[in-house]
Amino acid sequence: MKYVFAVLSRLSLTLALAFSLPAAFAANWQPQLDKFLAQQLQPAVAEFSWQLYSAEPVAKALEQCQQPLFAAPQQLHKVAGRISVQVHCAESVSPLTLHLQVDAWVDYYVADRRLTARQPITTQDLRLQRGNLARLPTDIITDAAALQGQQLKRNLAAGSAVRSSLLEPVEVITYQDQVKVVYRGPGFAIEQVGVALQAGAIGDTIRVRLQQRQIILAEVTGRGQVIMSH
Known part of the structure; x- marks a missing residue:
């Protein structure tokens, strides 16, 4: 009963x-x-x-x-x-x-139209839809803050739920980009130009070739900019 x-x-x-x-x-x-x-x-x-x-x-x-x-x-x-x-x-x-x-029941984000892979995603591309958590994937997005700086890994059909497993950070550096390399120490900062040997999003560690042909590891801090790892 x-x-x-x-x-x-x-x-x-x-x-x-x-x-x-x-x-x-x-x-x-x-x-x-x-x-x-x-x-x-x-x-x-x-x-x-x-x-x-x-x-x-x-x-x-x-x-x-x-x-x-x-x-x-x-x-x-x-x-x-x-x-x-x-x-x-x-x-x-x-x-x-x-x-x-x-x-x-929660309000979660779905694609308002067909979205393509590697497309940076914003709330303008989406709409809120109410659904029952018991019948939804566990990684749906309910907070717009989770979309910031993210792009789609694959195409997404209109009406499909936006899920964290479908997102990845937007790459701000691509392979062979010229980048500004910053090295900071106690009381000083040195800048030089290098070439990215890997693509990367903010926070990623990538390989960079300096003008002297030396290859270093550096952390991506912004579009076209890295900081040398210690």
Whole structure:
């Protein structure tokens, strides 16, 4: 048998009970479970609901649970979908296990039109769409900040979700680019010109050939600029 509860968003956490349960059963632990799930869900979640499965074996014990303490039996890698949660009661030595279906809705970015590989991506290329985390890839993008300085690894069809696994840093230096090489030490800085032997994004370490034909490793700090590694 299945007991179904609907939880309306972080704003209200109002509950609608789909099946009739004893008042004590409904009152004592639902708010604590709501709070626990809200803490586990990512901030981008706009609203969520949950269903409790196979409640009969634990219903009687939960009625007597005056100070329920909820915890994940192990590190939760995801909160949406089918999960198990333990509830500890002062009246019981062993924790009870609740089996839940959690549905959480978020606004995530999808391509507004067909996008091509190696194209720098901006919010102008995208639109927000609401979906259920339980049915979405785990690496969807919900924060525009995660798009800064990123480009697509491959083509992306219109309406497809933008995922972190599809993104890579925009290359600001390409092979054979002339670059400014900076070397800094205590109280001084030296600059010279070199040629990039590798492409790279900001933060990457690439090989650079100096005018004296010496090859060094340098960190990419901006478009056409590197700093010599110590």
